[in-house]
Amino acid sequence: MKKRILLIILIQAIVMSCYYYLVLPPINITSSAFWSFIVFSLAILVGLLTLNNFTGGLKTIFNKKRLKDYSLSVVIIIGLIIVIIAGISITNFICSPLFNAKSYSNRITINEDGNFTEDVEKVDFNSLPLLDRDSSEKLGDRVMGQMSDLVSQFYVSNGYTQINYNNDIIRVTSLEYADIIKWISNRKEGIKAYITVNSVNGESKLIKTEKGMKYMPSAFFNENLKRKLRFEFPTTIFGESKFEIDNEGNPYWITPIKKYTGVGLKTKIVGVVVLDPVTGETSKYNINEVPTWIDNAYDANLIIEQVDDWGTYKGGFFNSIFGQKNVVNTTEGYNYLAMNDDIYMYTGITSVLADESNLGFILTNMRTGETIFYSVPGAEEYSAMKSAEGQVQQMKYNSTFPLLINLNNNPTYLVSLKDAAGLVKMYGFVDVKDYQKVVVTDASKGIEVAAQNYLNTLDEEIKEDILITKEITIKNISTVVKSGNTYYYFMDELDKKYKASINVSEKLPFIENGNTINIGYYESKDDIIEIKKLY
Numbered sequence: 001m002k003k004r005i006l007l008i009i010l011i012q013a014i015v016m017s018c019y020y021y022l023v024l025p026p027i028n029i030t031s032s033a034f035w036s037f038i039v040f041s042l043a044i045l046v047g048l049l050t051l052n053n054f055t056g057g058l059k060t061i062f063n064k065k066r067l068k069d070y071s072l073s074v075v076i077i078i079g080l081i082i083v084i085i086a087g088i089s090i091t092n093f094i095c096s097p098l099f100n101a102k103s104y105s106n107r108i109t110i111n112e113d114g115n116f117t118e119d120v121e122k123v124d125f126n127s128l129p130l131l132d133r134d135s136s137e138k139l140g141d142r143v144m145g146q147m148s149d150l151v152s153q154f155y156v157s158n159g160y161t162q163i164n165y166n167n168d169i170i171r172v173t174s175l176e177y178a179d180i181i182k183w184i185s186n187r188k189e190g191i192k193a194y195i196t197v198n199s200v201n202g203e204s205k206l207i208k209t210e211k212g213m214k215y216m217p218s219a220f221f222n223e224n225l226k227r228k229l230r231f232e233f234p235t236t237i238f239g240e241s242k243f244e245i246d247n248e249g250n251p252y253w254i255t256p257i258k259k260y261t262g263v264g265l266k267t268k269i270v271g272v273v274v275l276d277p278v279t280g281e282t283s284k285y286n287i288n289e290v291p292t293w294i295d296n297a298y299d300a301n302l303i304i305e306q307v308d309d310w311g312t313y314k315g316g317f318f319n320s321i322f323g324q325k326n327v328v329n330t331t332e333g334y335n336y337l338a339m340n341d342d343i344y345m346y347t348g349i350t351s352v353l354a355d356e357s358n359l360g361f362i363l364t365n366m367r368t369g370e371t372i373f374y375s376v377p378g379a380e381e382y383s384a385m386k387s388a389e390g391q392v393q394q395m396k397y398n399s400t401f402p403l404l405i406n407l408n409n410n411p412t413y414l415v416s417l418k419d420a421a422g423l424v425k426m427y428g429f430v431d432v433k434d435y436q437k438v439v440v441t442d443a444s445k446g447i448e449v450a451a452q453n454y455l456n457t458l459d460e461e462i463k464e465d466i467l468i469t470k471e472i473t474i475k476n477i478s479t480v481v482k483s484g485n486t487y488y489y490f491m492d493e494l495d496k497k498y499k500a501s502i503n504v505s506e507k508l509p510f511i512e513n514g515n516t517i518n519i520g521y522y523e524s525k526d527d528i529i530e531i532k533k534l535y
Contacts, residue, residue, distance in 0.1 A: 008048045014043050026237045030260040032088075033303035039084060042077050049073055076248065088263045095262035101313040101320070107266060108306035110362065116411050119363075121339065123405040126448050129162070129199030129338060130416060130424075132400045136160050136171045136197040137293040138422060139204040143195055150175065156195060157217070161242045161338050162343055169199045169338045174243045174277075175219035183220050190214040190278070194243070194251055195384040213251060213277035217241070225253060229273060232282055239269070239299055239315045246293045251277055254294055257284075267305070268442060269369065273295050274289060287369070295343040296366050303364045304330050307371070311349065317519045327352045327357060330452065331380050333401050340365055346404050348381055349373065356383040358432075361404065376411050379435030384413040387435045388428030392417060397425055404432075408463060416443070429454035452524040456532070467520040467533065472498070474515050489528070500531035507534055 019040060025033035034471035054071040097104045131139070137160060144156045154175040162171050174194045177183040190212020199205045217225045229238060233427055239256035246252065257271040272282045290297045311328035312320045320327055331348035338344070343366045348358040360375040379387070395417075402413035410431070417426040417440060426444050427450040431437035439457045441450035472492040480487050486502040488511070498519065502508055511517060520533035 001492040002157045004052055008045075008052060011044055011048055012041070015044050019527055021227075024226055026230070027235050028237055030074050031237050032264040035088060035263065035322070042081050046074055049077075050135050061348070086139055092265055095265050097309075097313055097317050097320075099317075101317040104266065104309040105262075105313040107268070107309050108303070108369070110307070110310055111370075111372045112375075114363070114374040115127065116376055117375045117406065117409045119372065119374075119412075120337075122409070123407055123451075125451065126168075127169065127200055127338070128403070128405070128414075128447065129336070130403075130414075130447065131171075131197065131199045133160055133171070134205075134400075134414070134422060135202070135424070136199065138173075139197050139202055140173060140195045142173075143204045143206050147193075150193065152178075152208075153186055154178055154191060154193075154245060155425070159243050160197070161244055161296055162199065163244055164336075164338050164341050164343055165196070165337050167341070171197045171369075172243060172245055174213070174216065176216060180220055185217070186212075187219070191216060191477055196245075199445065205336045207249065209251065211278045215253070215275060215277045215280050222446055225275070225277070227266075228280060229255060229275065229282075232425060233273065233284075236273070238273070239302070241275075242296045244294060244296065253277055254296060256297055256299065267302055269298055269302065274495060290367055292341070292366055292367070298364070298366050300334055300345045300366070303366075303369070304334065304347060304370070307347075307349075307362055309459055312352075324352055331382075333381055333405055335401050336366075337363065337404065350380055356380050363507070374411075376432055378432035379430065380415070381413070384430040384432075384438075385415055386429055387438045388415045388417060388440060389442045390432055391428065391438055392426060392528065395419070395425070399428065402430070408466060412454075426450075449524075449526060452522060452526065456524065456530040466522060468523060468534070471516060471518050471519065471522050472496075474511060474513055474517065477511060477513060490531075497528045498531050499528050500534065504531055505534035 020037065023033070023037065025031065025037040028034055049070060053067070068301050105507050130312045137158060140156050140160070144151055155178050157176045159173045161173065162169070172194060175191050177186065177191070192212045193206050193208045195204065195206050197222040214223050215225050215228045219225065222228065224233070225241060237260065237334040239258050241253045241255040244252055253275040255273045255275065257273060258267045259268045259270045260266065269287055271284060271286045272294065274285065284401055285291070287297060302429055310328050315326055328349050329352055334347040336343055344363045345366055346361055346363050348361045350358050356379070358378055358380050360373055362371055362373050362423050364371040381402050383401055388399050389397060397413045397417035397419055399417055402415050405412050405414050407429070413430040413432055415428045415430065416424045417428055419425050422474050426440045426443050427447055428438060428440040428490065429451065439454040441453045474490055475493050476491040478489050480489065488500050488502070488508050490498040492498070500508060518535035519531045521529050521535065524530065
């Protein structure tokens, strides 16, 4: 009997050790993974006891004392499982928004006094991250494909973390072992390269490191990144690890530390663990002590979850279901901005009763978690995307998720329109406040020409602060009618070309060759300058 008990204990220990080694649950009572580990352990024990009771033949099956001991043990274990499940359910019910709506609404602190034109600098097209994640992945794969010595051993991770690296906006990703055989043959030297893709100009590089990276997600046994972190911090609850490089180009894994209320509720980021993949050394930081070179201490999906709770429960739980007064949520999708050496996530805020309009949007610093709401009523992002696609619907181009930019102190969506092969064919500018104001331009002309085309086409009040004034003498003049509107085309004595809509001034029909006029226009790289004002 004692031998059987010792055997059960041994088997139980082996099974649970294997489970722990593979699943790596944190030893933390607020983690649902920990309680799954406990329940699984108890279920395995029931199975072993049952197997032990029914492997001794009919004599042992009908042995009343043994059957009684077995039944009592099973009842106690099943009772424990029920108590655990019930305890978690009751605890989470008590900690739910039904009783804690204000607490859920306060999960994130949002500054609601943001001023877009003051906080967000006017767009600099020389530092605008036009490349989206999909394009970055294709460029990164292309670089890897040129390295015949690496491509057979490693593959490119699809991580592509966006960071601000020495004032360059880039996406960076690691290489990974192709399989366990490649890991065995390369683990001694490790992985000696990572890939960067410049989000502004598309320049992609494979950066080789002096020493190889050993602690990676694709490594096996104790060199696996998650296993390394778990064994060093057995009670810590981790978020998703992200690959970043410091200002000297040294690679690191940045892993957020989570804290829950109840069991798995109200996730909060309280710090990060920085792991050197070469040496395995780790550093633990509180969230308010994160080094400035780190750009991604927070996860975008977690921020959206917190903002949704802020918008849903600030009027109370029942208001979120019935009255829904002032209840708002984030829109679908998000993108990133680079400002002040940090990366910011932005997404729209819309009423739960609205479909295609935003009340404004939020910007969140992905290192500090600081979040600001900007009250800018306008088009929801996917409405803007459809508006841009509608301008060239015959081409069947697909729009990227918009970049939010400050264009001449106006919040503006910028999208790239791609063909079926994923190549950028056109740029589209859409007014946030009115998505029907949209202009698309061939990408071959450049982003600045596209911006000027948009500005020149807008039917709005003249912005005197950016208007260029000039005196010209007319050499030639002609008229053209387009869509019912009359346009006047001029050539001055220097053979420079201009055009103006009849809406600019009623004086236009009376201008003759040889007349000298004073004009106002926006800076443009087009061959024909559009006159916006006639003095």
